[in-house]
Every structure is written in C-alpha cells, then in structure tokens.
Amino acid sequence: MIPGxxxxxxxxxxxxxxxxxxxxxxxxxxxxxxxxxxxVAILYLRARVWWVGVPALVIAMGYGGAVGWIVGHARPAVxxxxxxxxxxxxxxxxxxxxxxxxxxxxTSVTVSGVQDEADDRTRWSFTIxxxxxxxxxxxxxxPDVRALGIAVAEEVTARIVPxxxxxxxxxxxxxxxxxxxxxxxxxxxxERLPWPVVREVEIDNGLVIVRATAGWTDLLTVxxxxxxxPAFTALCHQVRDLTELP
Numbered sequence: 001m002i003p004g005x006x007x008x009x010x011x012x013x014x015x016x017x018x019x020x021x022x023x024x025x026x027x028x029x030x031x032x033x034x035x036x037x038x039x040v041a042i043l044y045l046r047a048r049v050w051w052v053g054v055p056a057l058v059i060a061m062g063y064g065g066a067v068g069w070i071v072g073h074a075r076p077a078v079x080x081x082x083x084x085x086x087x088x089x090x091x092x093x094x095x096x097x098x099x100x101x102x103x104x105x106x107t108s109v110t111v112s113g114v115q116d117e118a119d120d121r122t123r124w125s126f127t128i129x130x131x132x133x134x135x136x137x138x139x140x141x142x143p144d145v146r147a148l149g150i151a152v153a154e155e156v157t158a159r160i161v162p163x164x165x166x167x168x169x170x171x172x173x174x175x176x177x178x179x180x181x182x183x184x185x186x187x188x189x190x191e192r193l194p195w196p197v198v199r200e201v202e203i204d205n206g207l208v209i210v211r212a213t214a215g216w217t218d219l220l221t222v223x224x225x226x227x228x229x230p231a232f233t234a235l236c237h238q239v240r241d242l243t244e245l246p
Contacts, residue, residue, distance in 0.1 A: 007100050008087035012151075016081045016142045034063045083142055085151055092136065103155045105131045111153060112224035113146075113206060124149060128156075129227070157231040164235050169242070174235070177226035179210070179219070181235055183243060186210050188219040195243045201236035203229055210236070 037060035044053030081094035091100035110127040126149035128136040138145050138152075164174045164181070173182040180187040185194040186201075193212050200211040208229045210219040223229045 007089040007091060007102060011085045011087060014083045014085075014142045014144060014148050016083075034060050037063065081142060083138065083148060085148065090152060101130050101136075104159060106152070106156050107131050108160075108227040109149070109153045109156045110224065110227045111149060111229060126152065128152060153230050156228070157234055160228055160231040161234050161238065164231070165238055168235075168239050176228060176232045176235070177208070178221050179232060181232075181239060183239070186219060186236060188221070191217065191219060193219060195240050198236070198240055201233045201240075203233060208232065
C-alpha cells in the first residue's frame with residue numbers, strides 16, 4: 001500500500017461525493033414536503049373537503065414513494081468515496097482516510113453484475129484483494145463504477161495472465177476458482193475438457209462458460225463467485241492457441 005501521490009499521474013476521478021450531495025438534496029426537498037402535506041390531507045379529508053384533501057394525499061403518497069425509492073436505490077451515504085485512477089495504480093479517499101495501491105500490489109478482482117428488476121438496471125460491484133490482505137469493494141456509491149472496475153480488472157489481468165501462462169508452459173497446473181488449467185485442457189469438479197474440444201471460453205449472462213463441441217458437456221460457474229474471471233478466459237485462449245501450434 002502506498003500513498004496516492006506516488007502512483008503516477010492521475011488519469012480519471014470517480015467522485016462519489018457529488019452523487020451523494022444530489023441524493024441528500026432531493027431528500028431535503030421531498031421529506032419536508034411529505035411531512036407538511038400529510039397533516040393537510042388528513043385535516044381536509046376529515047372536513048370532507050375532498051377537492052383539497054384528495055390531491056394533497058395523492059401528492060404526499062407520490063413524494064413518499066420517491067423518498068422510498070431514493071433510500072432503497074440511491075443508498076445515500078454519510079460521506080462519499082473518491083477513487084482516482086493513476087497511471088501506476090489507484091487511490092481511494094473516504095471515511096477511513098486515504099489509501100493507494102500500485103497495480104502490482106493487487107492480486108485479484110471479482111466482478112459482479114446483478115440485474116435490478118425494479119428499474120431494469122445492472123448493478124455492478126467489484127471486490128479487489130491486495131497483496132497485504134486488504135479487501136476493497138467498489139459499488140454503485142461510486143459513479144460509473146463499471147468503467148472503473150473494468151479498468152482495474154484489465155490492469156490486474158495484464159499481470160496475472162503472464163505468470164499463469166509461464167507456469168502452464170512449464171508443465172504445471174494452474175488453479176483459478178473452480179477451474180484447473182494445464183497443457184492438456186480445462187478441468188472442473190473432476191470433469192475435463194481437452195483443448196481440441198474447447199470451442200470458446202467466455203463470460204456470458206453472469207456465467208463463466210467453457211463451451212465444448214457436440215458430445216461434450218460445457219463447464220460453467222457463476223462469474224460473481226469467481227475471482228479473476230477475465231484473467232481465466234484470457235489464459236484459456238492463450239493456452240489453447242499454444243497447444244494448436246505445430
């Protein structure tokens with residue numbers, strides 16, 4: 001772990017404070033409106049002044065629903081985090097202070113994308129493990145977290161794959177999540193696919209899939225439960241290409 005100012009030049013800033021300020025501003029407007037409209041609605045409904053009481057109640061219910069949606073979906077934070085991508089790593093500032101990691105200090109990234117049925121939006125989260133054992137979780141409290149997480153995953157993948165590829169070339173087996181990769185093929189839970197029958201290795205619809213030719217069973221697992229899924233797919237492609245060389 002190293003301070004952010006030693007990570008090279010800043011490339012892009014992901015400021016969660018701005019989204020938090022907007023969320024709290026909306027709550028500051030809507031909550032008092034609900035609290036003022038509800039007594040008005042009750043008062044006029046009791047007096048049977050329907051033309052005032054009913055609209056006031058409807059508006060109060062609408063504002064109350066908006067407050068519930070904001071609390072449930074926007075998840076307002078007391079203090080937002082700021083993540084900065086640098087040429088040599090990333091830094092994170094928040095309630096716990098400021099930390100920074102060089103790319104070589106990050107050992108794995110787990111990607112999770114969950115479809116929210118309420119608003120038909122995918123909620124992305126990334127769990128990053130550092131060499132010192134610390135775990136950094138990036139979620140939707142950070143704007144454009146998908147772009148941030150993908151950038152981190154690409155940097156980690158670029159460092160993991162060469163090490164694993166060298167091990168496979170040396171005749172070793174490499175374990176990545178539930179899969180084992182070697183020069184002969186891919187294995188999961190005792191089921192092995194030799195490289196000649198592997199059609200594609202990809203991440204699709206939340207799954208990591210090793211697709212096999214007809215007559216063989218695909219190997220798959222949930223991407224959100226597998227660290228370094230992008231690195232696994234990249235490694236498989238390179239090893240398969242290696243085994244196809246004359």
